[in-house]
Amino acid sequence: MSKPILEVDNLQVSFKMFAGEVQAVRGVSFNLNKGEVLAIVGESGCGKSVTAQTIMRLVPTPPSYIKGGSVKFDDKYEITKLSEKEMEKIRGAEIGMIFQDPMTSLNPTMTVGSQIMESIRKHQGGSKEKARARAIELLQLVGMSNPAERLRQYPHELSGGMRQRIMIAIALACNPKLLIADEPTTALDVTIQAQIMDLLQDVQEKTGTSIILITHDLGVVAEMAQRIIVMYAGKVVEQGTLDEIFYDPKHPYTWGLLQSVPRLDSDTSSELKSIPGTPPDLFAPPKGCAFAARCPYAMEVCLNHDPEHFYASESHSAACWLLHPDAPKVERPVEVGGRANG
Template sequence: MERILEVSNLSVSFHTYAGEVKAVRGINFSLDKGETLALVGESGCGKTVTAKALMRLNPEPPGDIKEGSSVKFDGEEVLNMSKERLKKLRGAEISMIFQDPMTSLNPTMKIGDQIAESLKIHNKLNKKESLDRAAKMLETVNIPEPKERINNYPHEFSGGMRQRVMIAMALACNPKILIADEPTTALDVTIQAQILELLKNLQSTMNTAIILVTHDLGVVANFADRINVIYAGQIIEEGTTEEIFYEGEHPYTWALLSSVPRLDIESKKELYSLGGTPPDLLLPLEGCPFASRCRYCMGICREKMPPKTEISENHSVTCWLKHPSAPRIEKPDLLRRAQ
């Protein structure tokens, strides 16, 4: 497969009155053309900061991408790009669907004008051509009467339709990479399924690579090719979707999987909830960042960061439980394969 994105040792900090918040700590991953990669973890783990860093969208200051970080798009270093080059990159080659469409869309501009804006900048289209293309994009994302709806304002659309507008805006210039930051969070489950199905269909026709940012493993089950599980600004497990769901090795991955509602458990059984809180990212992390919340925590977990262990060609985990000297434990029964 053709590799279009290579992220190496990505570290991002925010300088605050209380000190330096190390939000992302040495993240490494890659993305191939037409592939879907999910970045999964609870709120505050560094998913969105990582995604925005790929386009250098985190405000600088207070944000600071550390020296030694590398983000290569089609072999070109994004972190060394000029402001002019970044303008051409954003929207045309890498696009992003932001978390809340109501705050991301301009309430004073018509929908058609908002979609047409990037077309005028990147594709050099005139007003009529860009509005015709905007209507075509609304039709592509299954919004009825697109030629009339381009004259509507965001408040005249439902939540699900606003999210479709955001997708239309992001895909208007046929980008190579689409970053979707929690694209279904504020939607009910029926609309969530429709949005994910729409993204999947558009990806197959446009061959766009997708980075899906989410806290919900249930969303990525039938959508992502690979999953990176992020905790405290670090990737603690990565693998194919099947490997993470059925052969996950990190206790935090088990906790995320246990939090997904299942059809094969009693309706009155209490849903699993992970206790404790993530570590303070203002402080240095000496041991495993998950140690204080892990039921399998050993003495060494609080003293030293575990090494990365390769489980297979695509599957790796950062956990002391994979050390040859660690005690054997029985993994919880999280998700069963369909019989």
């Protein structure tokens, strides 16, 4: 088996604030294989975006700092040790990123063509005409009509879906080996969300780019991701293949996420369920399982000891004391265990 293109090992990222230290990412570990689509899911504030932005070294320092861990890319870069000048050669050229809100990510004073061509000329050189031809090719790839005309337009002249397609084109401009999509459909309506997800899947199949897809909605990854990581309170609480997470989830938090997603195979009269309570304060994370205060199955050990990862298979693990051999047997809710609507 080929070596993973990305290896994240025990990554810890904190923010030094006036009131103290916010432990945003607390020991995250995962691998991404070449040509694979990996989804990272969880509620807002669980550390998904900070993890992704740390891989790109885009988290402002200060107040943030990498407290520990390793991020190895393409078996030759230790991302946490690179200087800003070294990272500038990697961003855009080898790692591309699609941000949440294209309206605030695009420069309103530049045409979209100039913004696409800027990345091409910075990393690949060549003439302006060659960069323009590549920009038109990229706009065709992302499904934009009249690409030559679109190059002359400004972001405010385009719809939300079109702007997101421009962001995808910029991210793909230099044929990156890794594409990070951070909540790429958040600011879009449901119909456009589906189009953008179909586009990402089509682009991945055509280019073979490895993708990290960050989202709070398990439903949007059902047809695209091969593997899923579930994060909570700055940690990975469960990871496995798509089928393992959708059909045989092990962690009560994952159960809660799945119960909040509409499904075609469920009774239309059944109500969607939310997870009661709120995530813990990461100024002072609990010493035990971070989900214990919201978990209906919490035991005394959950409150006092952080669980290790227990493995259900070689690819499937969850950090939950319910998987310990001595734990009482708990049946997961009947609503959980089928593919989400998508």
